[in-house]
Amino acid sequence: MDLHSTINENSSQISNNTLLTNISQTDQTEINDIKSEQKKLWRIEDSEKLYKILGWGHPYFSINSVGHVTVSPKGDLGGSLDLYELVESIKQRNIGLPLIIRFSDILEDRIERLNACFSKAIARYKYKNIYRGVFPVKCNQNSHLVEEVVKFGKPHKFGLEAGSKPELLIAIATLNTTDGLIICNGYKDREYIETAILAQRLGKIPIIVIEQVEEVQLVIEASRKLNIKPVVGIRVKLSTKGMGRWAGTTGDRAKFGLNIPEIIKVVNQLKSTGILDSLQLLHFHIGSQISSISVIKDAIREASQIYVELAQLGANMKYLDVGGGLAVDYDGSKSNFYASKNYDMQNYANDIVAEVKEACEEKNILPPILISESGRAVASHQSVLVFDVLGVSQIPKEEPPVIGKGEHLILQNLYETYQSINKDNYQEAYHDAIQFKEESISIFNFGYLSISERAKVEQLYWGCLRKIQEILKSSEYIPNDLEELEKVMASIYYINLSVFQSAPDSWAINQLFPIMPIHRLDEEPTERVILADLTCDSDGKIDRFIDLRDIKSLLELHPLQVSNKSSQYSPIQKLENSTTEIISVFEPYYLAMFLGGAYQEIMGNLHNLFGDVNVVHIKLNPSGYKIEHVVKGDTMTEVLNYVQYNSDDLVENIRCQTEQALQEEKITLKESRMLLQNYESSLSSYTYLSLSN
Numbered sequence: 001m002d003l004h005s006t007i008n009e010n011s012s013q014i015s016n017n018t019l020l021t022n023i024s025q026t027d028q029t030e031i032n033d034i035k036s037e038q039k040k041l042w043r044i045e046d047s048e049k050l051y052k053i054l055g056w057g058h059p060y061f062s063i064n065s066v067g068h069v070t071v072s073p074k075g076d077l078g079g080s081l082d083l084y085e086l087v088e089s090i091k092q093r094n095i096g097l098p099l100i101i102r103f104s105d106i107l108e109d110r111i112e113r114l115n116a117c118f119s120k121a122i123a124r125y126k127y128k129n130i131y132r133g134v135f136p137v138k139c140n141q142n143s144h145l146v147e148e149v150v151k152f153g154k155p156h157k158f159g160l161e162a163g164s165k166p167e168l169l170i171a172i173a174t175l176n177t178t179d180g181l182i183i184c185n186g187y188k189d190r191e192y193i194e195t196a197i198l199a200q201r202l203g204k205i206p207i208i209v210i211e212q213v214e215e216v217q218l219v220i221e222a223s224r225k226l227n228i229k230p231v232v233g234i235r236v237k238l239s240t241k242g243m244g245r246w247a248g249t250t251g252d253r254a255k256f257g258l259n260i261p262e263i264i265k266v267v268n269q270l271k272s273t274g275i276l277d278s279l280q281l282l283h284f285h286i287g288s289q290i291s292s293i294s295v296i297k298d299a300i301r302e303a304s305q306i307y308v309e310l311a312q313l314g315a316n317m318k319y320l321d322v323g324g325g326l327a328v329d330y331d332g333s334k335s336n337f338y339a340s341k342n343y344d345m346q347n348y349a350n351d352i353v354a355e356v357k358e359a360c361e362e363k364n365i366l367p368p369i370l371i372s373e374s375g376r377a378v379a380s381h382q383s384v385l386v387f388d389v390l391g392v393s394q395i396p397k398e399e400p401p402v403i404g405k406g407e408h409l410i411l412q413n414l415y416e417t418y419q420s421i422n423k424d425n426y427q428e429a430y431h432d433a434i435q436f437k438e439e440s441i442s443i444f445n446f447g448y449l450s451i452s453e454r455a456k457v458e459q460l461y462w463g464c465l466r467k468i469q470e471i472l473k474s475s476e477y478i479p480n481d482l483e484e485l486e487k488v489m490a491s492i493y494y495i496n497l498s499v500f501q502s503a504p505d506s507w508a509i510n511q512l513f514p515i516m517p518i519h520r521l522d523e524e525p526t527e528r529v530i531l532a533d534l535t536c537d538s539d540g541k542i543d544r545f546i547d548l549r550d551i552k553s554l555l556e557l558h559p560l561q562v563s564n565k566s567s568q569y570s571p572i573q574k575l576e577n578s579t580t581e582i583i584s585v586f587e588p589y590y591l592a593m594f595l596g597g598a599y600q601e602i603m604g605n606l607h608n609l610f611g612d613v614n615v616v617h618i619k620l621n622p623s624g625y626k627i628e629h630v631v632k633g634d635t636m637t638e639v640l641n642y643v644q645y646n647s648d649d650l651v652e653n654i655r656c657q658t659e660q661a662l663q664e665e666k667i668t669l670k671e672s673r674m675l676l677q678n679y680e681s682s683l684s685s686y687t688y689l690s691l692s693n
C-alpha cells in the first residue's frame with residue numbers, strides 16, 4: 001500500500017520538525033484526506049479475508065455492503081438479517097449486552113443438513129437401512145434449545161442422548177417423537193436404569209448403553225423386577241485413538257466403555273439370563289471435534305467388525321451408534337488442525353455408510369440403523385454471543401517531549417535514539433531504547449532521577465517503539481528479536497463479558513472461536529488488540545485468535561471512536577429503570593463470538609459472580625423476524641443466591657450499618673438514602689455493565 005508509507009513518511013517528518021500540537025492546519029487536513037482515502041481503500045473483501053468469515057461462517061454469516069455482519073439463518077434458502085441492526089433493535093427493547101442471540105432457523109438448518117447428508121449417502125451406496133440421529137443433551141441443555149431440537153427433528157425422528165441422570169429426566173420429558181430414540185449413556189445407578197426401562201411404558205424407546213461391566217447386573221435385576229424387557233447397548237473401547245485435545249476419550253485406557261474381553265463377558269451374562277436378544281446396539285465415541293477423517297474411518301471400520309461379530313454371537317443387533325466427533329471448522333481453514341476439520345458433513349456420512357455396508361455385506365449381516373450423536377455440529381452455529389467494548393488501555397500515541405541540552409543525560413541519550421530511528425538502524429535502536437529504559441529505572445531506584453524525569457523516559461521509550469512499529473508495518477520482514485514488539489505495543493480492549501462464564505473452553509482448554517466486530521467492516525481495523533474481560537483475573541482474557549495457519553495472538557480491531565456526546569460525560573452513575581448505566585465516552589463498538597452454541601453456554605462458572613447472560617431467540621418470518629423467547633440473564637440477587645447470600649439479609653445488614661453511621665453523624669441522610677437505593681437496585685439488575693452513550 002503506497003498510501004500507508006506516505007502517511008508514515010509524513011508523520012516521521014512531522015515528528016522530526018515539530019510537536020504534534022504545532023501541526024499546521026493544512027498538514028492536518030492533508031492527513032485527514034489521506035486517512036479517508038485509506039478508509040476507502042479498505043474493502044469488504046479485505047475484512048472477509050482478515051476474519052475468515054467465509055470459511056467458518058458459510059452459509060450463515062457474511063458481511064453486507066454497509067460493512068455489517070449479516071446472518072442468513074436458513075443458510076442457502078434465502079432471507080437474511082443485519083446483525084448490527086438486530087442488536088440495536090434488541091437494545092431498544094431494554095435487553096442489554098452481553099447477549100446470546102439464538103437463531104432457531106440455523107438450528108433447524110443444521111438438523112436438516114445432517115439428516116440430508118445421511119439420506120444422500122444411504123441413497124448413494126444403496127444402504128439397506130436408515131439413519132436415526134440423536135442430540136446429546138450435554139452440548140446445550142437449555143430447555144428452549146432442547147425443545148426446538150425435538151421439534152425440528154420430528155420429521156426425521158431425531159432423538160436425544162442422555163449422559164447423566166438429570167439429562168435422562170430432560171430427555172424422557174421432552175422427547176415426544178414417535179420412534180425417536182433415547183440413548184442412555186453415562187454412569188448409571190439402579191434408579192437411572194429403572195426410570196429408563198419404565199419410560200418404555202410411555203411409548204419411548206430408551207436404549208440402555210452398558211458402559212461399565214457392573215451395570216449389566218443392575219439391568220438384569222431391574223428388568224426382572226419390572227418385568228419389562230430392556231433394549232440394551234454396549235459401549236466399546238476402540239483401539240483407534242482420537243486425535244488432539246480429546247484423544248484420551250478413547251483407546252485402551254479410556255474412561256468409558258468395555259474392552260473386548262469385557263464385552264464377551266457381558267454377552268455371556270445376558271445369554272445365561274436368557275435376554276441376549278435385548279442386546280441390540282453397539283456404541284462408540286472416540287471424542288469430540290475429530291479433525292481428521294482418517295481417524296473417523298479407522299474407528300468405523302473397527303466398530304463395524306465388532307458389530308458383525310456380535311450379531312454372529314447371537315445378539316439381536318439392530319443399531320450402530322457412532323457417537324459424536326463430527327467437527328466444526330472454527331478457523332475456516334479446512335485442515336486437520338485441532339480447530340478445524342479436513343472433511344465436510346457429507347464426507348462424514350458417506351464414509352460411515354460405506355464402511356458399515358461393506359463390513360455387513362461381507363458377512364451377510366443385515367446392515368444396522370445408523371445413529372450418530374452429533375452435538376457440536378448441530379448446536380454450535382445457532383448461537384452468537386454479542387458483547388461491547390468498555391474501554392481501552394493503550395500505549396499513548398502522543399509525541400514524546402523534546403529534551404533540552406541541560407536535561408539528564410539518560411533523557412538526552414534516549415531522545416537522540418528516538419530522533420535517529422530510521423529504516424536502517426531500527427533494530428539497533430530498539431535494543432538501545434530498552435537498555436536506556438532499564439538503566440533509567442536503576443537510576444530512579446537509587447534516587448538520581450525524579451518522577452517527572454522518569455515519566456519523560458517512558459514517553460520517549462514508547463515513542464521509540466511506535467516509530468519502530470511504523471517502520472515494521474511497511475517492511476516485509478520482521479526480525480526475530482522484534483516479534484515481541486507487536487505484543488508489547490498491543491492495545492487492551494476491555495470487554496463487557498466474563499470469559500469464564502461465556503467462553504469457558506477458551507480459558508480452560510485454549511479452544512479457538514471466531515471473534516470479530518459486527519460493524520465498521522468497511523473500515524481498516526488498524527489496532528492490534530488483546531481482549532480483557534470484566535473479571536479481576538489475569539486469565540480473564542482472550543489472546544489466541546483464529547488464523548489461516550495456526551493461531552495469532554492479536555486481533556485486528558478498529559480504534560474506538562470518542563462519542564460526540566462525550567461532553568456530557570459524568571463519572572456519576574445514573575439510575576434509570578433500576579439499571580445502573582455507565583455513560584461511555586466511546587461510541588458503541590460491538591464484537592461477536594461465533595460458533596459457541598455447543599458446550600460454552602453450559603459450562604460457565606460464576607467467576608467474580610458474573611452470571612448467565614441475556615438470551616433472545618430469533619426466528620425469520622415473512623415480514624422480517626420475530627423474537628420468540630427472551631431469557632433474561634442472572635440478576636445479582638440470583639447470582640448471590642447460588643453462593644447462599646440472601647438479598648433481604650444483605651439489604652438489612654447495610655441498612656443497620658447506615659443507621660449506625662447516621663447516629664454517629666458519619667453520613668448524611670441524603671447520602672444514606674442514595675447508598676441504599678443503589679444497593680437495592682443493583683441487586684435486581686444484570687451482573688454485567690450497562691453502557692449508554
Ligand SMILES: *Cc1c(COP(=O)(O)O)cnc(C)c1O
Pocket residue numbers: 136138139161163185285287288289323324325326373374375376377598
Ligand atoms: C460428548 C459426547 C457426544 C457429543 O460429541 P460431539 O463431538 O459434540 O458431537 C456424543 N456422545 C457422547 C457419548 C459424548 O460423551
